[in-house]
Amino acid sequence: MTKHILILLLGFGVLLIAGAAAQADQELIVSTAASLTNGMKAVAQQFEKMNPGVRIIGNFASSGVLLQQLDKGAPADVFAAADQKTMNQAQEKKLIRPETRKNFVSNQLVLIVPRDSRLAVSSLHDLSRPEFKRVALGNPATVPAGRYAKEALVKAGLWDQLSPKYIFGETVRQVLDYVRRGEVDIGFVYSTDVVIAQGKVKKVLVVKGHQPIIYPIALVASTAKQDLARRYLEFVLSPAAQEILSKFGFGKP
Amino acid sequence: MNFPVDLTPLWLTLKVAGVATLATFLVGVNLAFLVARSRFWGREGLDAFCTLPLVLPPTVMGYYLIVLIGRQGWLGHWLQEVWGISLIFTWQGAALAAAVVSLPLIFKSARAAFEEVDANLENAARTLGQSEAAVFFRVSLPLAWRGILAGAMMAFARSMGEFGATLMVAGNLPGKTQTLSIAVYDAVQAGNDAGATILVLLISVVCITILVVSSKALKAGYM
Numbered sequence: 001m002t003k004h005i006l007i008l009l010l011g012f013g014v015l016l017i018a019g020a021a022a023q024a025d026q027e028l029i030v031s032t033a034a035s036l037t038n039g040m041k042a043v044a045q046q047f048e049k050m051n052p053g054v055r056i057i058g059n060f061a062s063s064g065v066l067l068q069q070l071d072k073g074a075p076a077d078v079f080a081a082a083d084q085k086t087m088n089q090a091q092e093k094k095l096i097r098p099e100t101r102k103n104f105v106s107n108q109l110v111l112i113v114p115r116d117s118r119l120a121v122s123s124l125h126d127l128s129r130p131e132f133k134r135v136a137l138g139n140p141a142t143v144p145a146g147r148y149a150k151e152a153l154v155k156a157g158l159w160d161q162l163s164p165k166y167i168f169g170e171t172v173r174q175v176l177d178y179v180r181r182g183e184v185d186i187g188f189v190y191s192t193d194v195v196i197a198q199g200k201v202k203k204v205l206v207v208k209g210h211q212p213i214i215y216p217i218a219l220v221a222s223t224a225k226q227d228l229a230r231r232y233l234e235f236v237l238s239p240a241a242q243e244i245l246s247k248f249g250f251g252k253p
Numbered sequence: 254m255n256f257p258v259d260l261t262p263l264w265l266t267l268k269v270a271g272v273a274t275l276a277t278f279l280v281g282v283n284l285a286f287l288v289a290r291s292r293f294w295g296r297e298g299l300d301a302f303c304t305l306p307l308v309l310p311p312t313v314m315g316y317y318l319i320v321l322i323g324r325q326g327w328l329g330h331w332l333q334e335v336w337g338i339s340l341i342f343t344w345q346g347a348a349l350a351a352a353v354v355s356l357p358l359i360f361k362s363a364r365a366a367f368e369e370v371d372a373n374l375e376n377a378a379r380t381l382g383q384s385e386a387a388v389f390f391r392v393s394l395p396l397a398w399r400g401i402l403a404g405a406m407m408a409f410a411r412s413m414g415e416f417g418a419t420l421m422v423a424g425n426l427p428g429k430t431q432t433l434s435i436a437v438y439d440a441v442q443a444g445n446d447a448g449a450t451i452l453v454l455l456i457s458v459v460c461i462t463i464l465v466v467s468s469k470a471l472k473a474g475y476m
Contacts, residue, residue: 068444134342139425141443167342168425170442182324183341 028228029075031059031066033082033215034171035107035145035190039248040080043241047232054228062171064142070095070220077223078232080104080215082172083144087216094221101218103253104236105245108191109148109213111205114182121204124156127165127186135165136175136187144213145172149188152209176201192249214253261428262436263455269344269419269432270412273351277359277408280352282401285363286389300364307357311417314354318422322346340422347423347430351412358411359404366400367393399471406467410460 032040037060044056059066059076063086070076071093079096081087090096113119119131127135138146146168153159167184169175172193179187180200190213194203217236223229235241242252281303288300306314322329322340332338340346370393378388394401416434423430425439433456440449 062442064444065442068442071444139439141439166426170420170425181319183319 026053026228027055027057028077028225028232029057029059030078030080030232031061031070031074031076031220032080033063033066033144034060034173035082035192036060036080036105036215037173038196039105039192039245039250042244042248043236046240046244047235050235051231056232060171062138062143064144065170067095068142073222075222076220077225077229078217079220080217080236081144082107082213082215083147084211084214084216085147086144087218090218096218097221098218100230100233101216102233102237103214104217105215105242105250106253107213107215107250109145109152109188109207109210110191110194110203111186111207112176112179112189112194112197112201113186113204114179115200115202117182117185117202119185119204121186123205124153124158124207124209127162128158132185133165134167134184134186135162136167136169136178136184138172138175138188139168139170143169143172145175145188145190148210148213149207151211152207155209195249215250259427262431262433262452263459265344265428265431266413266433266456269348269351270409272345272348273355273412273415274359274405274409276348276352277356277412278401278405281356281359281404281408282363282394285360286367286393289364289367290393303360304357306354307361311354311415312421315350315418315421318346318350318353318418322349322422342424342426342430344423344430347415347419347432348412350418350422351415354415354418355408355411358407359401362404362407363397363401366397366404369400370396402467403471406463410463413456413460413463 063081067086091098137149140146140150172189175187176189176193178184219229320326375388375392378392425435437452
């Protein structure tokens with residue numbers, strides 16, 4: 001009896017491996033910045049619909065984490081980052097193909113509060129008021145949204161003064177979640193994240209004083225599926241994909 | 254000598270693990286004695302409930318805790334309204350997460366240790382006129398002490414290494430809630446391999462020291 005179960009399990013394992021091998025050349029792994037999650041999933045679905053048999057696998061994390069993964073040899077074919085700095089680092093380390101690098105969408109940094117919050121903000125300086133006990137932003141070491149927020153706060157001369165209030169998220173989506181749950185009083189996210197949260201958070205200020213937020217995309221240098229990856233890249237830049245992304249609140253680059 | 258990395262995560266980890274172990278010790282030993290020595294409806298259910306954190310993914314425990322003690326959770330809301338306490342994003346929150354996750358280790362070994370104790374010895378003490386509290390403190394607890402201590406050591410080690418639930422409940426705030434395991438994660442994510450290496454060696458040395466010292470202490474029978 002045990003022997004039969006063992007054989008069954010072995011057979012199942014072989015099938016799994018064989019299945020994975022058969023599918024492999026039609027799969028594309030796209031390392032995608034967390035803020036692009038919903039928009040790029042919709043783009044990938046459309047691409048899959050147009051190319052039967054192709055599967056797009058999204059790998060979602062903060063851009064800095066994705067960079068580290070690529071650096072450590074993670075298998076990915078396309079890299080879409082949320083800032084130029086991360087892509088520049090990838091380029092310096094020869095992890096991407098520079099000639100394929102294109103800017104494809106833009107975004108805005110905003111301050112949000114939980115839906116039922118009564119706190120109002122007219123400038124970044126309001127964050128130093130005592131009502132704001134916890135201010136969430138992405139970890140500036142790895143999360144571009146946090147880096148943009150830091151840049152704006154430094155420019156406003158508030159960065160050091162506000163430091164006891166910071167709660168760092170591992171991705172911009174974690175910041176969104178903290179605000180949605182009311183665990184923090186206010187947070188820095190992208191305007192596209194407000195669209196996702198569907199009325200559970202309120203946008204109170206469009207943040208200025210940081211570099212323009214423009215998302216680059218490029219082929220990963222080590223990709224073994226150049227043709228498919230190039231086709232996907234072209235699709236992301238096409239008007240059809242741009243229209244999908246604009247529905248999620250992304251602007252033109 | 255100037256140490257190349259900030260040692261705050263180490264002190265913070267020891268504080269969090271210490272408080273967590275103290276809490277699980279008190280709760281775990283009491284629950285274990287209850288389950289080992291009393292017969293009541295739902296006894297095995299309670300046992301399963303206390304063992305659950307051992308088998309559930311730490312992220313699931315983290316989610317339960319956020320829902321429970323978050324500002325909008327019923328317990329968290331009450332703590333905030335009545336006492337003005339908020340556990341999320343504090344080291345106390347990290348200690349709570351570590352305590353919940355490591356409770357099964359002390360509970361399970363304490364239950365086994367209490368069940369090993371010969372009930373005749375306890376009954377003999379009762380016939381000699383000892384109160385229930387005296388029976389517990391003078392007979393059951395000393396006889397089960399080794400098993401309980403071994404469980405406490407495991408709970409302490411587990412608390413030191415706790416990551417998933419801690420990250421969800423207490424976040425990653427340098428100097429406030431960034432424990433060693435989270436500092437390692439943070440350093441690797443940011444590509445700071447040199448910092449990660451030092452932290453990893455540090456936590457390894459601390460854990461090995463704890464294991465060696467505790468096994469010696471157990472063997473020597475001082476406790």
